Amino acid sequence: MTDLSVDVQGLGRIYKTRGSPGSPGREFSALTDVNLQVRRGELFGLLGPNGAGKTTLIKILTTLLSPTSGSALVAGYDVAGESRKVRPRISMVSGGEASGYGLLTVRENLWMFSQFYGIPSGEANRRIEAMLEVLHMSDRLDTKSAELSTGLRQKMNIVRGFLTDPEVLFLDEPTLGLDVGASRDVRAFIREWMKEDPNRTLLLTTHYMVEADELCDRIAIINKGRVLACDTPENLKKRLQGEAIFQLEVTPVPAAAVTSLESLPGLHKVTHHEADGRSRLDLVLEEESALSSVLAHMTGLGIHLLSLTKREPTLEDVFVELVGTSMEEMEHDVSGGA
Amino acid sequence: MATWLGWQIESNWTDPLLFATYSIIKPLAGASILVVMYAVITHGNFSAPMFQWIYVGSALYLYVGSIMTGISWGVVDDRERYRMLKYLYAVPTPFAVYLLGRGVSRFITGSFSVWITILFGVIFLKIRQSPEHFHPALFVVGLVLGLATLASMGLVLGAVVLTLKTHTEQLGDAVAGALYLFSGAAFSIAMLPAWLRPLAYALPLGYWLEVMRRSLLGPPPAQFATFAAWSDGQLLLALLGFAAGYALLAAGTLKVCVHSARERGMLDQVSNF
Numbered sequence: 001m002t003d004l005s006v007d008v009q010g011l012g013r014i015y016k017t018r019g020s021p022g023s024p025g026r027e028f029s030a031l032t033d034v035n036l037q038v039r040r041g042e043l044f045g046l047l048g049p050n051g052a053g054k055t056t057l058i059k060i061l062t063t064l065l066s067p068t069s070g071s072a073l074v075a076g077y078d079v080a081g082e083s084r085k086v087r088p089r090i091s092m093v094s095g096g097e098a099s100g101y102g103l104l105t106v107r108e109n110l111w112m113f114s115q116f117y118g119i120p121s122g123e124a125n126r127r128i129e130a131m132l133e134v135l136h137m138s139d140r141l142d143t144k145s146a147e148l149s150t151g152l153r154q155k156m157n158i159v160r161g162f163l164t165d166p167e168v169l170f171l172d173e174p175t176l177g178l179d180v181g182a183s184r185d186v187r188a189f190i191r192e193w194m195k196e197d198p199n200r201t202l203l204l205t206t207h208y209m210v211e212a213d214e215l216c217d218r219i220a221i222i223n224k225g226r227v228l229a230c231d232t233p234e235n236l237k238k239r240l241q242g243e244a245i246f247q248l249e250v251t252p253v254p255a256a257a258v259t260s261l262e263s264l265p266g267l268h269k270v271t272h273h274e275a276d277g278r279s280r281l282d283l284v285l286e287e288e289s290a291l292s293s294v295l296a297h298m299t300g301l302g303i304h305l306l307s308l309t310k311r312e313p314t315l316e317d318v319f320v321e322l323v324g325t326s327m328e329e330m331e332h333d334v335s336g337g338a
Numbered sequence: 339m340a341t342w343l344g345w346q347i348e349s350n351w352t353d354p355l356l357f358a359t360y361s362i363i364k365p366l367a368g369a370s371i372l373v374v375m376y377a378v379i380t381h382g383n384f385s386a387p388m389f390q391w392i393y394v395g396s397a398l399y400l401y402v403g404s405i406m407t408g409i410s411w412g413v414v415d416d417r418e419r420y421r422m423l424k425y426l427y428a429v430p431t432p433f434a435v436y437l438l439g440r441g442v443s444r445f446i447t448g449s450f451s452v453w454i455t456i457l458f459g460v461i462f463l464k465i466r467q468s469p470e471h472f473h474p475a476l477f478v479v480g481l482v483l484g485l486a487t488l489a490s491m492g493l494v495l496g497a498v499v500l501t502l503k504t505h506t507e508q509l510g511d512a513v514a515g516a517l518y519l520f521s522g523a524a525f526s527i528a529m530l531p532a533w534l535r536p537l538a539y540a541l542p543l544g545y546w547l548e549v550m551r552r553s554l555l556g557p558p559p560a561q562f563a564t565f566a567a568w569s570d571g572q573l574l575l576a577l578l579g580f581a582a583g584y585a586l587l588a589a590g591t592l593k594v595c596v597h598s599a600r601e602r603g604m605l606d607q608v609s610n611f
Contacts, residue, residue: 015603059603064424066600088430099421104346115339116429116436160425 002076005168005201006038006061010070013056013225030056031225034070038218041198043190045216046205047315049330053225054205055094058172061203062092075167088117090168093161096176098153102146106137106156109145110163117164124163131159134192135185151182158186162193171204175211187215207327209315219315221322223330228322233315240313240321243268244288249306250298253279257301264297266290269317271326278306282326284317339431340439341446344412348447365400365451366458372396372524373463387559390465394554395523395547397455401448402488402517402543407510408444409437409492410499414506416440417606424606434493434592441492445485471556476570480549483577487542490584497588497595501604522547527564542580549573 011034019025031053038044046054059065061074063083072079075089100109107128114124132138135155145153154177161169174190175183194200206212212219213233220230229236258272261281269284285291288310295305320326376389383389417423427433459465495513499506520527520534521543530538538544548565551558552573558566565573599605 059424059606062424062428064428064600064605065603066597084430084432087428090428092425092428094424097421099425101343101347101420101422104343108346112339112343113425113429116426116431118430 002073003040004037004073005040005042005075006036006044006203007073008034008036008057008061008070009072010035011057011060011067011072012069013053013060013065014068029225031060031067034222034225034227036220036227036230038201038203040201042201042217043194043215044201044203045212045219046203046222047207047209047212047219047319048205048222049207049327052207052222054207054222055172056225057222058092058094058170058203058205062090062170063087089166090170091161091164091166092170093157093172093174095154095171095173095178098150100145100153100157103144105142105144106132106148107141109156110160113160114163119164127163127165128159131162131189134189135159151178154178155182155186158189162189165200167199168201168203171202173205173207175206175208183211187211190215209319209327213315221315221319223319223323229318236315236318237313240284240317242286243313244285244291245311245313245317246283246285246291247309247311248281248283249308250279250281251304251306252277253281253298253303257298257303260301261294261297264290264294267294269320269324271320271329273326273328279303282317282320284321340412340436341442344408344440344443345446347415348443361447361450362454365397365455368400369393369397369455369458384463387555388561389463390459390555391551391559391562392524393459393463393465394456394551395521397452397459398547398550399518399521399523399543400451400455401445401485402521403511403514404444404448404451405441405485405488406492406495406514408448409441409489409496410510411444411507412437412440413496413499418506418608421606421608427605433596434589437493437496437592438489441489441496468556471554473553473570476549476574477553479574480546480553480577483574483581484542484546484550487546487577487581487584490581490588491542493588494584494591497592500595500599501602503604503607517541517543520544522562522564526562542577542584545573545576545580549577 011031012029013031015028015030017026017028034057046057048054056065060067060072061079063079063086066080074086077085079086104112107125110128111121111124114127115121119127129138129141132141135158137152137155140148140152145156148156158171158174161171171190175186178186190202190204194202204215216233218230218232219236221228221236252274253272258270261267261270266286267283267290268286271282273280283291283294285294298305316326323330372393376392377384380386380389413423416426426436456465495510499509502509518524520530520538520541522538527535527538527544544564548558548568549570552570
């Protein structure tokens, strides 16, 4: 058994769209020169906004998609050339989708998959019952999956991923679309599963900062197909230790005022959110003393301070530091401002 | 397991009574169209050997649609309707075995259609078999070789569907419908235009139906003399060759198409199903 469960070297993936008369085909680079190593026993997170390349990377690692360049080993085997050796050692669940055979019961859906992995029927049923109990779904064992809510269906799919006790488990946005309680259940389930066996490895993608921070031993921040940083959550946040971070609630701030703030000396980054007729400004200052000049500038613009909090750096701040904008803003832009 | 899944999907879409009714009425409706057409053309001469040959050939041809369409439909269903193909592809069970399993479930439901149609013919249309003409060994060997070949053809079609983005749900039926012309089920291959005959001879369907009808009904009538000069052994040898050839073709096509689907990211693509 290798010490590296996932070893990605110089991985690239280009999608090509076919052209039509009058419109040439286009190329889109989903991953560029990605290098990642996930150690055996690690709970590793890929953190990035929608469209960052997380799902593309998972698809390559689970043998569903071929890389355009570079190499990727999972459990010591090349995903491109030795996919048959990779598959018995992995499992995968994608969140946010209603996959599954609706005409089968929850037990039948899960049992069927266990049989594709050669798990004895009795053992499979034992595992199914135990896992559904942990996720508070025991009463749904004989319910047809078409009759489940989206959240329960997603929980069923998550059980499917864990059921075969894979060496490396890939979870793509496992809590996407789940309510707070269900997300908490899933995160607790993931933690327990990892605790049970130190040889298990789990790679999850998420765009929820808190989830990544709470669960992962190490995190790679990915954006536009490139890995920008990879470290433990604590070490990533230490990047900002020399800087002072303040959260301000103020009266509404016009866009031009935000631009003028960005040019102030000593102000490293500013992110701006509007909510309930107020503005929230997250300021990353090179040092605390720069705050007074920022406040004076805002007063001059007619912006009134409502509250001010100094806080510790978060992964969101790290993301802003690396990318230059918040994940929320990026996703807002990607969705066309919808 | 794939067969079990396929059977659940095939049989659980409605309640058992409606499913049984549908399973009986559908093949009988198809057979009735053929019978009416034949009756109009021959003024109701159902006792002619040619009618028995056409009727049994067309009934057996139902296997072609069932098995070929079953595999390709399995790909479409799993990928687009249930969104499960990516998970099924990533399991340790070889993908070809899974797809063939889905085809077996259609073979089971197809068998209902075939034998209900034949039973209907025996009871109501005086389809008769002389005991001295029934060759059980030829029937079993012919059926096994033919079904194996059909499964390989279905695998080829299923593999091609993996690489297609749209209109994949109709492909199986379209191909099975088109091949009917070249099968010799309703008319002899010799009646085809000369330039189309090589295609019919290159397909296993005519040989297979000849073996199956000989095993059930005895020697062919004069109107179906295409393979009259061939012995049973020669036909079985030809079928064996087709079974081996199509198995190799299926393995190669699946390898190429899966490679292409992985290159193009189509194993989990969803179109406009």
